[in-house]
Amino acid sequence: MPAELSPIDKAKFVAARRAADYVEDGMRVGLGTGSTAAWLVRCLGEMVREDGLRFRGVPTSTRTAELAREVGIEVIGLDEAKWLDVTIDGADEFDPELNLIKGGGGALLQEKIVATASDQMIVIADAAKEVSNLGHFPLPVEVVPFGWRTTQALIEESLVAMDVLGRDMTLRMAGDRPFVTDEGNHILDLHLGRIGNPRQMAMVLNQIPGVVESGLFIDICDMVIVGHGDGRVEVRDINAGTVTEDRLDFVESENLFSDLGD
Incomplete structure (x- = not known):
């Protein structure tokens, strides 16, 4: 249940929930791999079931594909999609220029191929992933x-x-x-x-x-959405040069929090 989640998991959830707002009907969406990306998949699955959202997802790993199917997302391959509207994924580190280290989950090759085949890459992360210089994470x-x-x-x-x-x-x-x-x-x-x-x-x-x-992602990420344990969400858009902040209510959802084996 939400009350039992750690502040880090709450931060991951609010970042994922905010990023889900960028997915619209008819889109082809790259779905990342890792604990934060799994929150996104759950959020999108709930939107499919509850709001009738219809899009096609291109997973970056077999485990993301399995989770996406479980929550009701239509899954296709990149060859079928050809090009994507957006890829949303996590990161192990990001610096002020939104360069990334990724691959802690072992899916860096598919993640990079999918991200570079997208009009936009959005990274979702908790505040601990921000660093002044990349490299602390292996x-x-x-x-x-x-x-x-x-x-x-x-x-x-x-x-x-x-x-x-x-x-x-x-x-x-x-x-x-x-x-x-x-x-x-x-x-x-x-x-x-x-x-x-x-x-x-x-x-x-x-x-x-x-x-x-x-696992170095250079000049690939367009936007980072940083979540905080108190519900604050910061959106950094490197192309627009803007930083915005809002707050999301942390609402209980049995559908979203029922299966956290990740």
């Missing part, structure tokens, strides 16, 4: 399994010339086995502390053989 880098240790060594070599605080790197695990993405790849998490030049970092990483994609 940077995920998706790599092909073949020769991943060689890829790791090449990344380590490239980091020597980068403006970072640390260069530690770990292979993401799922229990006693390497984590496997929806595309069958592995993820290396780079513990950098601070990334002085995210744009340069993204370019260098994507030139390394074996690297599929990095």
Whole structure:
């Protein structure tokens, strides 16, 4: 029930609820992956059931697709949609220029493909995700399994010339086995502390053989909606150069809060 939610979960909910207002009938909408994006899917599912909202969703992971179907959202693939009106997703970090680190949930490749195939990307987050410099959250880098240790060594070599605080790197695990993405790849998490030049970092990483994609989202996000535990919501639109704030009433909904296994 809502009263049992932590302030962080309440912040995620109000950000997701505010972002849901940007979805209109007939749209093709990218649906992100992660705990905050799951709140969005639940909110949109309730709007489908209660308000008759009709749109088609393009999920960025198998678990988002499963949740979307469960709550009644029509799910299609990106090849069928071709282009999207908006993608709404969470982030692990965002900086003042709305550059992002994503991939904590392991879906960074599909998330980036879907986001860049959209007219607009909206990020929903709690206030703790805002940072002055990216890099405190480990940077995920998706790599092909073949020769991943060689890829790791090449990344380590490239980091020597980068403006970072640390260069530690770990292979993401799922229990006693390497984590496997929806595309069958592995993820290396780079513990950098601070990334002085995210744009340069993204370019260098994507030139390394074996690297599929990095979790740096540069010049992709158009708007960040920041939720707070007291119901305040801040909307930052980088294209319009505006920052607005309002407050959402935290209303109980059995449909929305009945299944929180996320």
